[in-house]
Amino acid sequence: MPRRIVSSIQNIGHRVIESTWRLGVASRFFILVLLKSGTSLRRFNLVIRELYFTGVLSLIIIVVSGLFVGMVLGLQGYETLQKYGSESAVGTLVALSLVRELGPVVAALLFASRAGSAITAEIGLMKATEQLAAMGMMAVDPIARVVAPRFWAGVISMPFLAAIFSVMGVFGGYLVTVVFIGVDEGSFWSQMQSAVDFRFDILNGFIKSCFFGVAITAIAVFEGYDAPPTAEGVSGATTRTVVTSSLVILGLDFILTAFMFRGVS
């Protein structure tokens, strides 16, 4: 059916143009947020308030997940490595996978669904109930007063949360392999320490989590600010925040990894 094919191609083209358009709007909004960040940096109390909601309230899920991910890694790593008689390398396995990949990425995914969605829902609801319009009519710029503090709080929280996730993971791996299974403690730490490099592994993981923090919160505040001012609009925007930022995290992770570890291993 040629007509069907034509209409589906039209449909695809329409969607491509539409998303390009949206990307443009989002980029302009992102720059606007950066330009209007002066207020939140001068009045840091605003950021501290948001740090509580994005950072402190995400702490529990990050700590618990980190612990379990590390424990599973330790268990699985031990099962495989002991077949080759190198179970003492389990520390290396746990630490490297956490610090390089799982720490930043899983923490970012959790952060997107815990804090990112909350930011979108909050800003979206403020828009739907005309709070942002009211603020504008009171001669207070809602981007400077509402959006920018949430953005910066997210950007600050993310690297901390990723580091906490990694530490909890290493501790979980230690708990399972050394305390429960009985891998030699000395070789667990020493193998880990000789394999993990500060600049290449830890610093790169840290840089990754900074990128993720910017990406997630930028998406979250944009989706919230752009949400149609209805109940469905806000719930749709919240879903989009989680889906889009998860995809962006994984894509960005691949690009950053390719840059950082190219030609090294």
Next chain:
Amino acid sequence: MQRTTMDLWVGLFVIIGIAALMVLSLKVGNLNVYNPSQSYAITGNFENIGGLKVRAPVKGAGVVVGRVTDIQFSTQTYDAVVTMSLDSRFTFPKDTFASILTSGLLGEQYIGLAAGGDEVMLKDGDKVMKTNSAMVLEELIGRFLFDKAAENDSL
């Protein structure tokens, strides 16, 4: 007001975050062993480096004393020039023996330094003269088979 408790929690959060970064750097990454600012570089020529990679550890008696920072192929001597950066706390005699070893059966490869007896120490930019190439599995098996064959012949 709620303000103060919130501030307290945020402060705690930041402290935990920084502590986590410190633990990662010091305990997991062992930042204190290898500090680029206090190190010196030496080179060594190896016939075959096997699977040695940049950033592989350099060990003396099993203790990490530095890292491989660069691996180049030399078109003059047709062998590999490996640059190592060693912690300046550890000095080695001029006639130190550098060999490429493997940790465990399938572990990563590293450079083991065995100290010699020279009175002169290696300085920045010096070259290790005595090197021992990586064990390549095919060569090893080849030699083993050859020895076996020779043994059988002699019987």
Next chain:
Amino acid sequence: MTTETLIEVNDLNFSYGTRAILKGIQMTMPRGQVVAIMGGSGSGKTTLLKLIGGTIQPTSGYVKFAGEVVHELNRDALFKLRRKMGMLFQFGALFTDLSVFDNVAFQMREHTNLPESMIRDLVLMKLHAVGLRGAHHLMPNELSGGMARRVALARSIALDPMLIMYDEPFTGLDPISLSVIGNLIRRLTDALGMTSIVVTHDVQESLKIVDYVYFIADGVIAAEGTPKEVRESVAPFVHQFVHGEEDGPVPFHYPAQTYKKDLNLEDTFA
């Protein structure tokens, strides 16, 4: 009555794309009066408020506020102008994360360097004016609809503006709250010497308190006059609106093909 003009709307046009919302609106609003803008749902009343507040740009024509053309101002000047305006949104639009006190104090903290003790006194005075001084510690979700709107009213008069715009202030209120809000609008306008613009379709309540009424229908001013003139008007549209008749110049039926045709009762080949 003084006739010093605060707002002048001259030949104002506004359209979304090709759809014209407002067509050639002409209004003058003197200081110290309560002016009502009435019209059916979707007749462009709220759009008019947005144009006065400068949140959207007119397609042509202008709004002059205290001698300044609103849409020609740059961002800083516009924000400065808005400090002289207050706006009461349909459901109050209180900041849900701040208490009643902090809501009223919001503008004072953002725009002035007043010491906290003075802000406290001012906030309590504003809350007292709307009768909610005792509720200053409550959060917005603990308030009833009428109370929330009174708090929003206190918030919009926080910096003693020259103009307050009310967007459907009577929607969804019980009769008591309704007359409380209506009387507050009148009292505050007189006491503070402000001008009030009330956008509403609640005819009976607003006719009690306003000085002048504009009717907007299909983007043009259909009628205007004092409450007395409006009540006695024989113009069919005004009559229909004021007396709430079902059919008249504003038809009950959305334009459609004939009923018979829709039900396939008519022989289409005939």
